[in-house]
Amino acid sequence: MKNYLLFSLFLSSFNLVGYDRITGLDFASRSEVLASNGMAATSHPLATQTAISVLKNGGNAIDAAIAANAVLGLVEPTGCGIGGDLFAIVWSADDKRLYGLNSSGPAPIKISIKEITNKGLDAIPPYGPLPVTVPGAVAGWVELHKKFGLMDFNLLFKNAIEYAEKGFPVTEVVAYYLKLSSENFINYPNFKKTWMPDGKIPSKGEIFKNPNLASTYKKIASSYGEDFYKGTIANEIVNFINIQGGYFSLEDLSDFKPEWIDPVSTNYRGYDVWELPPNGQGIAALQMLNILENYNIKDLGFGSAEYIHLFTEAKKIAYEDRALYYADPNFSDIPLKTLISKEYAKERLKLINLKKSSKSYNAGLLEEGDTIYLTVADKYGNMVSLIQSNYRGMGSGMVPNDLGFMLQDRGEMFSLDPNHMNSLIGGKRPFHTIIPAFITKNNKPLVSFGLMGGAMQPQGHAQIVINLIDFKMNLQEAGDAPRIRHAGSSQPTGEKMIDGGYLSLEKGISEVEISKLKKLGHKFQYDLGGFGGYQAIMLKDNVYIGASESRKDGHASGY
Numbered sequence: 001m002k003n004y005l006l007f008s009l010f011l012s013s014f015n016l017v018g019y020d021r022i023t024g025l026d027f028a029s030r031s032e033v034l035a036s037n038g039m040a041a042t043s044h045p046l047a048t049q050t051a052i053s054v055l056k057n058g059g060n061a062i063d064a065a066i067a068a069n070a071v072l073g074l075v076e077p078t079g080c081g082i083g084g085d086l087f088a089i090v091w092s093a094d095d096k097r098l099y100g101l102n103s104s105g106p107a108p109i110k111i112s113i114k115e116i117t118n119k120g121l122d123a124i125p126p127y128g129p130l131p132v133t134v135p136g137a138v139a140g141w142v143e144l145h146k147k148f149g150l151m152d153f154n155l156l157f158k159n160a161i162e163y164a165e166k167g168f169p170v171t172e173v174v175a176y177y178l179k180l181s182s183e184n185f186i187n188y189p190n191f192k193k194t195w196m197p198d199g200k201i202p203s204k205g206e207i208f209k210n211p212n213l214a215s216t217y218k219k220i221a222s223s224y225g226e227d228f229y230k231g232t233i234a235n236e237i238v239n240f241i242n243i244q245g246g247y248f249s250l251e252d253l254s255d256f257k258p259e260w261i262d263p264v265s266t267n268y269r270g271y272d273v274w275e276l277p278p279n280g281q282g283i284a285a286l287q288m289l290n291i292l293e294n295y296n297i298k299d300l301g302f303g304s305a306e307y308i309h310l311f312t313e314a315k316k317i318a319y320e321d322r323a324l325y326y327a328d329p330n331f332s333d334i335p336l337k338t339l340i341s342k343e344y345a346k347e348r349l350k351l352i353n354l355k356k357s358s359k360s361y362n363a364g365l366l367e368e369g370d371t372i373y374l375t376v377a378d379k380y381g382n383m384v385s386l387i388q389s390n391y392r393g394m395g396s397g398m399v400p401n402d403l404g405f406m407l408q409d410r411g412e413m414f415s416l417d418p419n420h421m422n423s424l425i426g427g428k429r430p431f432h433t434i435i436p437a438f439i440t441k442n443n444k445p446l447v448s449f450g451l452m453g454g455a456m457q458p459q460g461h462a463q464i465v466i467n468l469i470d471f472k473m474n475l476q477e478a479g480d481a482p483r484i485r486h487a488g489s490s491q492p493t494g495e496k497m498i499d500g501g502y503l504s505l506e507k508g509i510s511e512v513e514i515s516k517l518k519k520l521g522h523k524f525q526y527d528l529g530g531f532g533g534y535q536a537i538m539l540k541d542n543v544y545i546g547a548s549e550s551r552k553d554g555h556a557s558g559y
Helices: 002-012 045-056 061-075 113-117 137-148 153-166 172-185 191-195 211-223 226-230 232-243 250-254 283-292 305-325 342-351 456-469 475-480 511-519
Strands: 033-035 039-042 085-092 097-103 259-261 264-268 271-275 372-377 383-389 437-441 444-452 484-487 502-505 533-540 543-548 555-558
Touching: 033 039, 033 555, 039 045, 039 061, 039 533, 039 543, 045 061, 045 153, 045 372, 045 555, 061 085, 061 137, 061 153, 061 211, 061 372, 061 383, 085 137, 085 437, 085 444, 097 137, 137 153, 137 226, 137 383, 153 211, 172 191, 211 226, 211 232, 226 232, 226 250, 232 250, 264 283, 271 283, 271 456, 283 305, 283 342, 283 456, 305 342, 305 456, 305 484, 305 502, 305 511, 372 444, 372 533, 383 437, 383 444, 437 456, 444 456, 456 475, 456 484, 456 533, 475 533, 475 543
Parallel strands: none
Antiparallel strands: 033 543, 039 372, 039 555, 085 097, 085 383, 097 259, 264 271, 271 437, 372 383, 437 444, 444 533, 484 502, 533 543, 543 555
């Protein structure tokens, strides 16, 4: 009895809780992954394993990212695929600098606002042939490989082709989103043939094959991507879309070229945070950080009403500029330097009332969408931050005959106002949601990261940076922490913010703080969309640290 009492006293001296996280943070889901030779973090275990196998077999981070993306197009068609676009930020160990790639495709040359309005439409529909823009992903792979690749291009598709032919078990999150997608697309041409070969959507754990995509990948691999833009694949895309009522020509595909661009940055408390400039929305994260840097975020405390209020108001301000100014810079003069300047942020923050939620801000849809993000680092010191998407999950519903993939619907994001910077013009790229990110410190690579999910992305990027820098979370905790999502800001398609929009907070924010936010005038709505999917790699003391999204099927691994 004496020993039992002593043991009980020993146990009672500890705070016994239902998790085994050393930090003691309630939301921490798992430990970081550590390795010294290479690291990959993607939203699917098979893609991560593919990336690691490429690294082990002589490829570099860029090779591995391409191979992983090809696998993701098969195993996670609800978030990406070769019918969509691609953006990337690459840290080159040889050049000791960052490169940016914009591989987003334009609207077909023959489409116009007049063609749309003549159909009696006042907006571009989300599905069907009209929102389809030129898919840039394959051209992006080729461009990345030409500049940085080490392995033969055709070898990078080995795993994707094998999984497509022999099959793979469908994961839980993908099965869920496939079922949702089928409700939209079940009556569209070729959807059932591709993803419901047995008459039903594959369920979790069911083996699924896509032989048509395997054949498509073989043509891409053997032609170094040429067949997709100038060969049999291109012909099928054009013929199919035009039969459905679209405006494509072979020249739309054959003339497409990705664009190498310089990433842009702001310094946040000594760390340089990098994004790509418009036509993407990445600089919204930089604008938010520039505003928030003027406040003592650390002392406000993670999850506090004061922090959430301030963050939300900064988001509203940045998104007003996003709605007005973010567009294809080849067609519009965008005041980029002003938008991401510290001086501009100090002027804009004067609009914030710390005691009250704003109903609207002046400028100085995107609440849907899914994407994949992946990041890879290699033994040479190269790191790649890559994001790829079809938009609205699977895309437009347009599945060309016998190709095994769906085309994107990015054209939905054009405005039909001819005076808007993001107005529809044939050959112009639409406003884009998908954005990769990077952090450097003293001109050295620190973190390659991304957080996908439509309009959540800049909000998510800013929260990851704040979690790492202000709240001193580790790389995994920064992604596990409960997230803030605000919806209802003004849109690049023309809609204005109404009555301040709505907040949605993940489980883990206390009811006491939520009550305070309501008193400040914030309205809540909990069906605003997801909170994004996060992957990240950090380089610290010559060791790679990997983190992956606990809300999805994500997986980080190293060797």
